Amino acid sequence: xxxxxxxAVAAVISWLNFVLVDTWMGLxxxxxxxxxxxxxxxxxxxxxxxxxxxxxxNIVCSPDASAGTILAAVACYAIGTPEGGFIAAVLVYFGNRxxxxxxxxxxxxxxxxxxxxxxxxxxxxxxxxxxxxMLIAIxxxxxxYHQGSSRLLGKIxxxxxxxxxxx
Numbered sequence: 205x206x207x208x209x210x211x212a213v214a215a216v217i218s219w220l221n222f223v224l225v226d227t228w229m230g231l232x233x234x235x236x237x238x239x240x241x242x243x244x245x246x247x248x249x250x251x252x253x254x255x256x257x258x259x260x261x262n263i264v265c266s267p268d269a270s271a272g273t274i275l276a277a278v279a280c281y282a283i284g285t286p287e288g289g290f291i292a293a294v295l296v297y298f299g300n301r302x303x304x305x306x307x308x309x310x311x312x313x314x315x316x317x318x319x320x321x322x323x324x325x326x327x328x329x330x331x332x333x334x335x336x337x338m339l340i341a342i343x344x345x346x347x348x349y350h351q352g353s354s355r356l357l358g359k360i361x362x363x364x365x366x367x368x369x370x371x
Contacts, residue, residue, distance in 0.1 A: 210329055214337030217320060218273055222313050222341060223360060225269035229309035231262040232361035233368050236305050239265035247354050255361045255368040256354025260346060266305040269313025270345070272296045274338040276317040281331035288331075289318025 232255035235241035243261030248254040263270045275296055279288030293314035300310050317338075321331055345353050361367045 207333070210333045211336045211340070214324075214329060214333040215340040216337075217324070218277075218317070218334060218338040219341035219344065221316055221320060222269040222273045222338070223345070223357070224364075225273075225313045225316060226259060226263065226309050227357070227361055227364050227366050229269070229307055229312060230366055231268060231307075231309060232256060232259045232357060232366050234258060234370060236262050236307060237265045237303060247350050250351055252351035252354035253358030254370065255366075256357030257350075258368055258370075259357045259361070260350065260354060262309075264346070266303040267296045267299040267310040268305075268307070269309045269316075270338075270342055271299070272310035272313030272315075273317040274335065274342065276314040277321065277331050277334040277338050280318065280321050281335055286318050286322035286325065286331075289314055289321060293318065 235244055235258050240258055240261030243264060244254055244257030247257030247260060262268055272293065275292040276289035279292035280286050282288060283291070293311050296310040296314050300307065317334070321329070321334055345357070358367065
């Protein structure tokens with residue numbers, strides 16, 4: 205398979221995995237830690253969406269599905285088998301507990317990405333393509349334009365019934 209095409213497909217799959225898992229687990233609804241509240245409100249003040257800002261703040265301040273997804277891909281790559289993702293899931297679980305994060309989005313993201321890597325390996329995808337794809341996915345949410353990406357995340361949260369009730 206063409207590597208550039210494989211990375212592009214892996215980026216889309218990774219993006220959908222971590223955004224849907226994090227939204228389903230409630231990241232846009234409320235800040236899980238103090239820093240997420242500060243980031244979310246700062247993004248809103250600059251013209252972004254509060255729920256999307258909370259989502260972005262939560263993934264910066266604790267190991268949520270974005271971290272779980274990339275760590276699973278890296279562990280699968282480093283160990284050479286999808287089982288590395290299970291090790292990543294355990295590490296993310298403990299990371300969440302150390303951050304006093306009450307959720308399981310990171311662990312869930314690591315487990316779903318491990319299953320995705322195992323399934324797509326049957327059609328020729330490699331963990332390395334998912335490492336690069338996940339880096340691209342994270343940059344689209346955290347590194348390009350916070351206001352725009354927060355509005356997109358807010359729309360997704362509304363569609364999934366996970367929009368914040370906070371003001």
